[in-house]
Amino acid sequence: xxxxxxxxxxxxxxxxxxxxxxxxxxxxxxxxxxxxxxxxxxxxxxxxxxxxxxxxxxxxxxxxxxxxxxxxxxxxxxxxxxxxxxxxxxxxxxxxxxxxxxxxxxxxxxxxxxxxxxxxxxxxxxxxxxxxxxxxxxxxxxxxxxxxxxxxxxxxxxxxxxxxxxxxxxxxxxxxxxxxxxxxxxxxxxxxxxxxxxxxxxxxxxxxxxxxxxxxxxxxxxxxxxxxxxxxxxxxxxxxxxxxxxxxxxxxxxxxxxxxxxxxxx
Amino acid sequence: xxxxxxxxxxxxxxxxxxxxxxxxxxxxxxxxxxxxxxxxxxxxxxxxxxxxxxxxxxxxxxxxxxxxxxxxxxxxxxxxxxxxxxxxxxxxxxxxxxxxxxxxxxxxxxxxxxxxxxxxxxxxxxxxxxxxxxxxxxxxxxxxxxxxxxxxxxxxxxxxxxxxxxxxxxxxxxxxxxxxxxxxxxxxxxxxxxxxxxxxxxxxxxxxxxxxxxxxxxxxxxxxxxxxxxxxxxxxxxxxxxxxxxxxxxxxxxxxxxxxxxxxxxxxxxxxxxxxxxx
Numbered sequence: 256x257x258x259x260x261x262x263x264x265x266x267x268x269x270x271x272x273x274x275x276x277x278x279x280x281x282x283x284x285x286x287x288x289x290x291x292x293x294x295x296x297x298x299x300x301x302x303x304x305x306x307x308x309x310x311x312x313x314x315x316x317x318x319x320x321x322x323x324x325x326x327x328x329x330x331x332x333x334x335x336x337x338x339x340x341x342x343x344x345x346x347x348x349x350x351x352x353x354x355x356x357x358x359x360x361x362x363x364x365x366x367x368x369x370x371x372x373x374x375x376x377x378x379x380x381x382x383x384x385x386x387x388x389x390x391x392x393x394x395x396x397x398x399x400x401x402x403x404x405x406x407x408x409x410x411x412x413x414x415x416x417x418x419x420x421x422x423x424x425x426x427x428x429x430x431x432x433x434x435x436x437x438x439x440x441x442x443x444x445x446x447x448x449x450x451x452x453x454x455x456x457x458x459x460x461x462x463x464x465x466x467x468x469x470x471x472x473x474x475x476x477x478x479x480x481x482x483x484x485x486x487x488x489x490x491x492x493x494x495x496x497x498x499x500x501x502x503x504x505x506x507x508x509x510x511x512x513x514x515x516x517x518x519x520x521x
Numbered sequence: 522x523x524x525x526x527x528x529x530x531x532x533x534x535x536x537x538x539x540x541x542x543x544x545x546x547x548x549x550x551x552x553x554x555x556x557x558x559x560x561x562x563x564x565x566x567x568x569x570x571x572x573x574x575x576x577x578x579x580x581x582x583x584x585x586x587x588x589x590x591x592x593x594x595x596x597x598x599x600x601x602x603x604x605x606x607x608x609x610x611x612x613x614x615x616x617x618x619x620x621x622x623x624x625x626x627x628x629x630x631x632x633x634x635x636x637x638x639x640x641x642x643x644x645x646x647x648x649x650x651x652x653x654x655x656x657x658x659x660x661x662x663x664x665x666x667x668x669x670x671x672x673x674x675x676x677x678x679x680x681x682x683x684x685x686x687x688x689x690x691x692x693x694x695x696x697x698x699x700x701x702x703x704x705x706x707x708x709x710x711x712x713x714x715x716x717x718x719x720x721x722x723x724x725x726x727x728x729x730x731x732x733x734x735x736x737x738x739x740x741x742x743x744x745x746x747x748x749x750x751x752x753x754x755x756x757x758x759x760x761x762x763x764x765x766x767x768x769x770x771x772x773x774x775x776x777x778x779x780x781x782x783x784x785x786x787x788x789x790x791x792x793x794x795x796x797x798x799x800x
Binding site: 367368369370371373374375376377378379380382383384386387388389390391406407410411413414426427428429433434437438451452453454458459462464506509510512513514 | 583585586588589590636637639640643665667668669670671672673674675676677678679681682683684685686688689703704705707708709710711712713725726727728729732733736737741745746750751754755756
């Protein structure tokens, strides 16, 4: 049987040879300085964060990093972020807000890391805190979904004024395997569940969850240029708004998802 | 007749006198198990009689991504129980102090959060801000509702932003975590309370136990992801027995009341004060 479009996207988004957040970061930013640690527990390697320049504009850059080789993937924990990773990103985002520089996030994770230490260190609280604070920042927040956008672990870097998705990226509340195993008691039915979950970039655009899809046609470098141009355009647009307007725009976007439901008071 | 006088504990299977079980707040005297409460029982235990008024009642079904089998599941559940979503919100008094209260109910799809739950939680915080009330939320949820796909994920951002706005405006949010509090609900509004209380031995965490077991390939200890585990690691302020919940929440509200915060209230709300003497 021919793979559905949705399942094809899942496979493409997860392809081991796919370019990674760091490839994009190194290509489009000047003088990127990586900064480390959450000032509490450690330095989570599944998240790369730091400061840099985009055409003489200072920015804070945060990216989840999966890796391409087995050893790098192990080192990066396949992009599955621990609480200390989210808290590192939070620390860097707070600084961005303090110094009034835009925040650019690159999302690529199968999901937040499921493990004993992650639970001990408050994975739920760490993700919740990111969502809470990202709603408040008075600087532009731009998120780019690079590959797999897995659930709360992805959303924790995704509360943004503009969310950009690459053509073959996916964004979902649950992995197709997880959903198939819970609802159908058979994780092998993931390909059919992938269709039902509506997780492609096209679906996200139709639903108004994201603002832009970037085509992956042609060479990698061309794609990276398109990502750079898209971020530049958005920063230019955001430069017309003051801090309160940026915050309001971001909050309103999420506030409106589902608010078309009309309540009838008793 | 004897069926009505005695019940079987769902956890230990022991036979207990129904009247005593109810008097003991639906906690088994034999094994200490906390039976899940439906919203009516919870409200009756916490809210002063005849003070509850439900808000944002919504009766339609919402199926944003037209997920196969979702509507059928909804219809099958609502034919059996007295509610049509996983949360009931409203205002009411706790020991004479008016609050906004939300009660999640696991009888409806394990208390999962979809668009309607997210919207009701959000409106609850917005209403509370408007009416200058504190929020008390009884959480019971398996997480995001996957049948609503990306829309359910977005409710995490939406409800967290709602807490954020409410909190920045100075509102008090008491989050009470009950069995279970997991997934996308624990990772959004549930863990954003100013004060986080848990009932004893509740399952609280982010990732599912099975997923963790598969990842680390070993069996997890029994106490893992319980209230006591979270308390030990510093993520919960208080573990409170069910029979004392109303009293403890009432006391917290009292300490936050206007009457007890006259002197410094206005000063603390003032803008940033410069420490430089030449300004």
